[in-house]
Amino acid sequence: MPTETPIALIVLTQAGYETARRLKAMLPEIVIFGKGDRIDGADCVFDDAMETIRGLHGEGWTVVGLCAAGILVRALAGMASDKWRDAPVLALSEDGQVAVPLLGGHHGANKLACRFAELLGGQAAITTAGDRRLGFALDDPPTGWTLKTPDAVKAVTARLLAGETVTLRRECGDASWPPATAFREAGPGQVADVLITDRVIKATDGQVVLVPPTLALGIGCERMADAGGLRDFVRTVLSSEGLDPAAIAAIGSVDLKGDEPALKALSADLDRPVRLFAAAELEDLTPHLPNPSDVVFQEIGCHGVAEASVLALAGRDARFAVEKQRRGPYTCAVARARDKSVDTGAGKAPGRLFVVGIGPGDTLYRTGAAARAILGSDCVVGYRLYLDLARDLIGGKPTHDSELGEEAARARKALELAAQGQTVSLVCSGDPGIYALATLVFELIEATEDRALRAVDVDVVPGISAFQLAAARLGAPMGHDFCLISLSDLLTPVAAIRMRLKAAAEGDFVLAFYNPQSKRRRTLLPEARDILMAHRPPTTPVALCRQLGRPEESITVTTLADFDPAVVDMFTLVVIGSSETRAFDHAGTPRAFTPRGYAGKQT
Structure with a gap:
């Protein structure tokens, strides 16, 4: 694609939606945002077009409005910063025949307009003089330059x-x-x-x-070598040869080094990808190495790592700008590609895993970071329901699903796919770090001795948890100290749950109960009510928040004395106030809040 940022098509009319559907059929990674009262079938819906356009642009999306250019101009007036930082913004006519780059022309908008014109049989209205008359722009060089x-x-x-x-x-x-x-x-x-x-x-x-990205950098290092030492060594070598670090296209090494902190830190420092090769792949290049090593062969099965890696990236006929140099636990080599580019897709990547929280379900409560992670992944792993909730972002990507209760298997599958060099999203509802899958991922990594699994880069992408949406719906029940307790005894001993309930009751915390009860588990929620009754007034507000963020959502506020646990199921989050929490009717909407100050003090 012409741009690395996710692409949002803003659709205001049914005619525009038909064009958007044609584009999505050819570019499934785009996301269609439709006006809720006019468009049926959009990936995401909105009520306020101007607010949506501003929000997406602020999050760094490429914004394509199937509308008049003036709408986009008015929406983003005052938000444009400068040509080097603005994300692409384009106006596309409803029939798809004219594509007009408005912002970020040399950061992907011009190329995307030309791509749209090619796909839809229309015209790209490119207005930048260099592109129009010269056919190129010096400030829009090829990728990697x-x-x-x-x-x-x-x-x-x-x-x-x-x-x-x-x-x-x-x-x-x-x-x-x-x-x-x-x-x-x-x-x-x-x-x-x-x-x-x-x-x-x-x-x-x-x-x-x-x-241009003409150089390949090869690295070898001893186990758990210091990251700062490798960075300084590489910078010194490049400086001594007069080579610009910006010319490095990729960093190569043997796959056994994929989990080395020093290699990961160097990749981050140079902002260049790591590509990993099996020892057998590197051994095939031995006849072309100026400094083969029998010692290295005895250690890992190839006669060179640094020199062989750069040839694997830049080609067997590449010229060595720097033959193997060694300092302490590190080796490096640099090669310059001859008549072709450095192959940044050679070998495999260390792999990347996004553990993504998609929120309670409604796309309105899904973060831009979550959308970017899924859009940028090669495949997606998750429970079937969660995959369905993110289907607009997944598009045609391969998916791997499993049943509820098979969380450990999902986490392992996601890690294994990432270890193969893929970028993977493991999706869950709410927030991945709250009663969800992030902890399973790190448990598996900590326990494994598989270096390929340990080499996977893991990013936890936060989401809106159920208690946060419940608090927002109610007003501000978590306005002071609160705690979350799961009443499921599948993984937590009942004695531990009772101990935490008692401590929370004595501490006068606002509580939110996750997994309150199921068809089989029917005793702990009544016990929790009785424990709390002993420590706070019978008038304490209790909120039953069911199917939050979904069409069946309902919220009921009662009191601790009138609370009937029998009406609660696994789709309900139970919020119980502290002794200071207050509830009232706000023009027909039940509200609850907990004052911020102690002993009636207000700040």
């Missing part, structure tokens, strides 16, 4: 547009961009107006310097 001197682009582009002679020196990189026909080749000793290099240089005034 780095523009080192953005302030110089405007003046050089103006000279090109004026038909003046602009010189170019290409020291490395893809010869097809920018097109040589637009420039005159800089002569020997001449300072080029546009310089393409992978060296560290000091640009002259007005010079455009571009760094």
Whole structure:
């Protein structure tokens, strides 16, 4: 796709929705946001178009409005910061025949407009002068390139547009961009107006310097070597050879090193991906290594890690910019690709696992981070119901589901898929760290000796938990100290649950009960009511919040004295106030709040 940010299609009319459906059939990763009272079948619905557009743009989505350009302009007036940071914004006519980039033209909007035009048989209304007249823009280089001197682009582009002679020196990189026909080749000793290099240089005034991703970095290190030491070593080697770190396309190593903290830290420091190779793959490259090692072969089954990794990335015919160097527990090598790019898809990635909370169910309560994680994943794992709730984001991605109660199996499956080099989302309702799957993932990682599983990068993406939505519906019952207690004895001994109930009652906490009771478990909730009755007034508010965030949602407020546990099921969250919690009728809506201050003090 032309942009790395998730794409939101904002649809206001049924005609626009038909065009959106055509696009989604060809680009299933896009998300259709439809006006709730006009559109039937959108992935997400909204009431206020302006608020939705502003919210999505603020979260970094690529916003495509199937509407008049003026609507987008008015919605985002005052939000545009500068051309280097604005996420793409496009207006697309309802019939899909005209695509107009409004913001972020050189950050994906122009390319996306052209893509839409190609798919829908329309036209891209590109207004940036460089693209229109030159067919390229110096501040929109190919993926992976780095523009080192953005302030110089405007003046050089103006000279090109004026038909003046602009010189170019290409020291490395893809010869097809920018097109040589637009420039005159800089002569020997001449300072080029546009310089393409992978060296560290000091640009002259007005010079455009571009760094293509021509270098592959290979790393070997001893087990659990210091991360700071590796970073300093690599920076020193690059500096001594005059190589720009921005020219590194990828970092290679043997797959046994996938869980090394030093390698992960180096990847983060250079902002470049790690690619891992099996020892047998690296051994095949031994005839091309300048410094093969029998010692390394005895250790891991190949005659080199650093040098072989860079050849696996840059090609067997790559030129070594730095042959293997060693410092203490580290080795590194650097190679420059010849006539092709560094293959950043070679080998496999260490793998990444997002443990994603999708909230209570309604898409309105799903975070932008959760949407991005799922949209950016190769596959999705989860309980069937949760996969259905996120179907708009999953699209055609492969899914792996299992039954309720098979949480450990889901966590293991997600980790195993990630260990194969995939980016995986493991979805659960609410928040993944609250009575959910994040803890299972870390239990498995802590207990395993499988280094491939330990190498997986894990990101926990928070979601809105049931108690948070219940509190919002009620008003502010958690306005002071509160605690959450699960009444399920499947994993927690009954004695421990009783101990926590008693402590919470004595501490006068507001409580929220998860898993309050099922068809089989019918005793602990009545016990909890009796324990609380001994420590707080019979008038204490009790809220029964059922099917939160779903069409069947209902909320009932009663008192501790009148609370009947028999009406509670597994779809209900029970909120019980402290001795200070108050409830009242707010124009027909039941409300509950707990004052912030102690002893009646207000702040």
